Amino acid sequence: MPFPIDDLLPRIRESLATHPRLVLEAPPGAGKTTQVPPALLDEPWLAGRRIVMLEPRRVAARAAANFMARERGEDVGHTVGYRIRFENRVSAATRIEVVTEGILTRMLQDDPMLEGVGALLFDEFHERHLAADLGLALALDVQAGLREDLRIVVMSATLDGERLAAFLDAPRLSSAGRSFPVSVAHFPSRRDEAMEHQTRRAVEHALAQHPGDVLVFLPGQREIARVQSLLEPPGVDVLTLHGELPIEQQSRVLQPDPDGRRRVVLATNVAESSVTLPGVRVVVDSGLAREPRYDPNSGFARLDVVNIAQASADQRAGRAGRVAEGWTYRLWPESQRLEPQRRAEIAQVELAGLALELAAWGDANLRFVDAPPSGALAAARELLQRLGALDGASITAMGRRMLALGTHPRLAAMLLAPSDANEQALACDLAALLEARDPLRSRSDSAAERWQALAAFRKGRVAPDASRSALAAVDQAAKQWRRRLRLDAAPPTDAPAHLLGDVLLHAFPDRIARQHPTDPYRYQLSNGRSAKLFEDSTLYGEPWITISELRDDPRDARVLRGAPLDEQRLRRDFPRRFVTEDRVVWDTQLRGIAAVRETRFDRIVIDSRPLARPDPTRYADALVDAVRQLGLGALPWTETLQQWRARVRGLRAWLPELDALPDLSEAALLATLDDWLKPALTGKTRLDALDEQQLGEALKSTLDWSTRQKIDALAPTRILVPSGMERRIEYAYDDETDAPVPPVLAVKLQELFGLADTPRIAEGRVPVTLHLLSPGGKPLQITQDLKGFWDRTYPEVKKEMKGRYPKHPWPDDPWNATATHRAKPRGT
Template identity: 60%
Template sequence: MNTPIFPIDPLLPDIRSSLAAQPRLVLEAPPGAGKTTQVPLALRNEPWLAGKKIVMLEPRRIAARAAAQFMAQQLGEAVGQTVGYRIRFESKVSAATRIEVVTEGILTRLVQADPELAGVGAILFDEFHERHLAGDLGAALALDIQATLRPDLRVVVMSATLDGERVAQWLDAPRISSPGRSFPVRVDYPPARAQENVEHHLVRVIRQALTENEGDVLAFLPGRREIARAQSALAQSLQRDDVEVVALHGELSLAEQQLALAPAEPSTRRIVLATNVAESSVTLPGIRAVVDTGLARAPRFDPNSGFTRLETVAISQASADQRAGRAGRVAEGTAYRLWPQSRRLDAARTPEIMQAELSGLALELAAWGSAALPWLDPPPGGALAQARALLTGLGALDTRQRITPLGRRMLELGATPRLGAAALRAPETLRALVADLLSLMEARSPLRGEQARSDDFRVRVTALHAWRDRRSATGYHSGADAGALAAVEAISKGWRRRLDVRSAASGVPHSHAVGDLLLHAFPDRLARQDESNPLRYTLSNGRGARLHEQTALMGEPWLVVLDLRHEARDSLVLSAAPFDPRVLERDYADQFQRVRSVRWNDERAAVEAFEEHRFAAIVLERRSVPVQAEDAVPALLAAIRSRGLDALPWSEAARRQRVRMQSLREWMPELGLPDVSDDYLLGTLHDWLAPYLQNKRKLDAVSENDLSQALAALFDYEQRCQLDAHAPDSLTVPSGQVRRLEYRPGDTPVLAVKLQELFGLADTPRIADGRVPVTLHLLSPAGRPIQVTQDLKGFWERTYPEVKKELKGRYPKHPWPDDPWTATPTHRAKPRGT
């Protein structure tokens, strides 16, 4: 057969010579350069391989099959001879296979089974820029093996869009870059029309792309649901025999995928509706226009709820550029972007390891024996600790974080740790049902219409069994999508093979069968109905959850919650199944306990004590018991922290003393005075207040005297003297009267005094060793404010004459001397007759 020429071909000698000289390499090449298929073929006979095979990690099953098929065709062979592939539930390899394309967790299974990788000479990580968790872990493990056991092992990181310099520094490896082969691509941003939704905008722009360009159109959408809607809308809008609309996503059968990747029939144009599987690795012939929604589906872990769900997110700039490049593979093309040109995208996608649930990774690391791997981006410590806590609860790790025999069996099974725990704890008679649950938990819901809103997970099981049993499509489960059920069934077959189950489950399972199995996957998400509110539940992790008003689970006392939406108060249950609580007593007896609990009753403003029978954080039974002295103080302190210091009965003198002390602490830090701010006192309640709470059960039992004593104990005698000297509670004014200073947090103190009492005083009084002027509120004889000033001298010189002129007639019985500097200060009116 004729061998096509690829842009990567001129670099193949450099790639071979580089790997002959050193064991690591970073290869940058854009989509279409040929790196995925030509590099493995070029390396298969290198002397350093010494008869060993090449393993290439491909992030997607579609790409893995396509790459293996293309390489096999180039060799004139069938897949499974020199070139083969292994993906979950599917394998085409033989003893003759020298190049093996693998996906997902296959590489880590190879490594865990044989840490020396005795039969492997090179590992190639394709499309590494996608930064999937499995790719990051596989690369870190490969580097660890290379550094400790196999210095001869070759590691090649290949990518279309990558921070090559950073990756090369991480690997301590040379970089080789291929320019690729591309034609100019015009980028257009056709705006949406008024009131036009995304779907109609997409269809209109696809029609525009067909008109303005030759060849086929590739449209990027976030997921299968959006693709199905777009297919339906295009079928109604186009009505053309010369245009074929095909889908491309990860849930298609092999035959459907091959149809999408094959060239269109002559005189037929094709519209390919694809998820981000079409960004790289797969070749789509004839594409001249790309229509990009700018969206993708990505897993997001919510640590508040403990759930991971697929969310629709904006793509990165790197992904947008890569998608646009698809239009310039064979000739000049056009990329239509359905977002405003002014919108700024993130430069690159966030590594999955930074935002995923990490229990699978934590289990792999426990089996490997160390988390100290040469990571490009290490896993976040908090998420890793949370994952290990989950694994301990599932029985996969012991209390010293070592992998248990159950944990090793979970790894061998290949399911997520949660689902693996459920599968391996299931009795033999229910393994067929377990296979269905594993597939339904992994797949999108097959329910449609009204059924899709059901929060009862058992409806999905019943729909699958009804479809499998070939029941009438017009009956109870008419809302189920046959195509989605077929995809679920394909996955279930794979699990049945792995679980050594010969026949599929059928019929309607026992009402508690589904929940009884799944509670072993989600022991931290068990929920018990509240006695006072049938829609509200308490989860075993202590949080609250609620059912929606039209729930199909009304009246169920116990639920295992499979999916929920985190909300500020009680999260909303999206999917759950009831279970028999006797299964808890049988399988989780160690989590039942009788404990004494103490809590604060806000209504009574008092401490209460109870003896409780609990499963995890769920209270099964509670009875009131007397409050013990050692219980009361911590509860009172917690109530004060929650309510704040204003909940305490501060006397006016104590409040003033605190403000004075805090003010002087700021003005004269060299004195080293104690911190009496709200934040500090709340943070140290146990140190200064606890001794004064002994034998108290209520906050109103704390007296003003208790607080004054507690506050006084914070200052020694010298500090109290410094307080009185530098931040006095009052000042004696020239009239001989004592007037109180009003202290304000963060401000200067205020002295409110009648103007006549200050005659003869030239300068504003100052405190804090002369550093802080007092703010004078000068009052009329009736006590009304006349002037606010910190410049008494200036007031006498400039303002007093005007004040005198205005007020002398109003207050004739009070002195208004022409010369306030020498006048006698007084707080009284003039004597009679003067």
């Protein structure tokens, strides 16, 4: 069967023969997924090596491998095979290997030379999964440093190909697609109508008005189940398609109905690309998808229901025009505007896994299409250090074992921590529960209740508030984890509640919490925060808990789920995190220094007692901490010192080439208190013992004599005016605009007679703002154009002021008059 991309295959081969990278744009149905890899098998540069093609989803990986194998008249696992999580269908004869994203990362980490691999193909790159971005960054690093002969092809149906080609410095080829006209309409909802009921009406309308099968895009399994329960079209087979389906059921959906019946396929976005559904003429699109978003409550990326991008909507609609003219019904208002492209996962998910991969690679400065946010990456590294995966910036032996498990570092740390087989099996259960959707419908904050529901399910009992399908999925995932850990132990049938907390604490070391000594509903967390239980909490009264879900609110964080833990177990597993030390600290309530001997677990204070004779060298640290809490206003600033600071800040802006000048912004001063202020506080026991002169010397301590002189010359405090008097210049800095305010010279008008130009500072670059005063000191004019004032404004001022101040000179020619600060002599 011919494909639209067939005509482009010679150009693809020619391009890769001369250039190691290629961007290939091809719409759905063009055949890029199944036709490009076989077309490259006999290329001389491949030299008999394998082609590895990355697919973002397991369904697509299996389907692509099966299709290519059938075209060759072979079974999967010979020339064409696939590898996905918990499933491997490759052999020594495999030349085309279709893998999911995590598999490629492991291949690159385990063998950076990629022995036996000649080409990497990134299919459906427009989906911008984090693992694909990382895989591409690693592959580019390998190609640049180790394997110049490695070919990298980035393929997509909807992608900003021009931007990507520029990033990769690669040729860009585009293919036509196989598409018939598709009519698009927005199917209206009724007032207060649930999405599943609108979907049912749209499907019934499509079946009545149009021929062919109907493909329905829904966000997830839950919505698929709801719609399926509402659909009973006579003579029509209703099927489902999502990533958790058994292989045989997936295969059934991807093949035509053997009896020729019409079909309605309820699918997640796995059906957007890389899989072909025969016979589809109508698409019903909810406009929704479940995509990873960082959930600060759980500490993991969770799948949230979000609006799809316009590119996805167009791709879904195209599914209706594969075999003939088609129709698409969109279940959102026509007035609703969608984002043009899907946002990259790297910008919106938690990055602990990425940070661990980068540490294992040994180079964090990889070339990413979109760079990971620095704040999120720093938070991820801090978590990894708590988990024992990093020592500073270097990966530990524990970190490498965690990485090999291919799951979130929190779960990996928990799975590897127990030495007891029963606890390992319990950890497998908890990992499955943490990864899955909640199997209970109640709002209970007890992690134990979830595990007990799983244990009951294994005995054939399902609690009234539990979901049988959710528990079945958790049970299956736990089996896979036991298999992955080569654990022969059966899952436990019973476990005390605190044992769950004892195991969970290895996943949530930052959320180990101790009951507050005066408020039994409040808990102090090991990361320094606090959180509160709900009034009906099942955890009430527990002295220690591990919090697995936390609604983190700056005002009042809430414990959503957790389990009690045993303090003795905590001391056994983390002995080095229990410390006793003498501390001299600033007490905000007392507004003074407190000296105590503290016993802590991380930042949880377990015991605190007054210290009679603290080490005097520690007072300076406490006083510096006081300034951090109270702000710079707690220091003895004088007007002269404030003016000096404004002068220096102004010069940094006016003369940026003066790199010897310090940054005296509030943020910079607070960040460097230990450098400039702490030496001045050494030996002092009170903040008010620091006087103005000592503060000034502390601020100027980093400046040598010549730089201080230069500041005085370039930004003088006083200036000589024509009257022979020195007048003060005032400086200021606007923190809101982060810019200096023009300096001000307030002077009586008569003192400037004969001066044509406005005085300037900072090597003549900055004119002062003249506040021209009357003889009584009242402002007459504010200007930076003294010449213009004499020419245009002075005659009016003279006319008005001459009668009011007759004893002061008001010459007709101010240019040649004598400047004076006095009144006219008597008798004149």
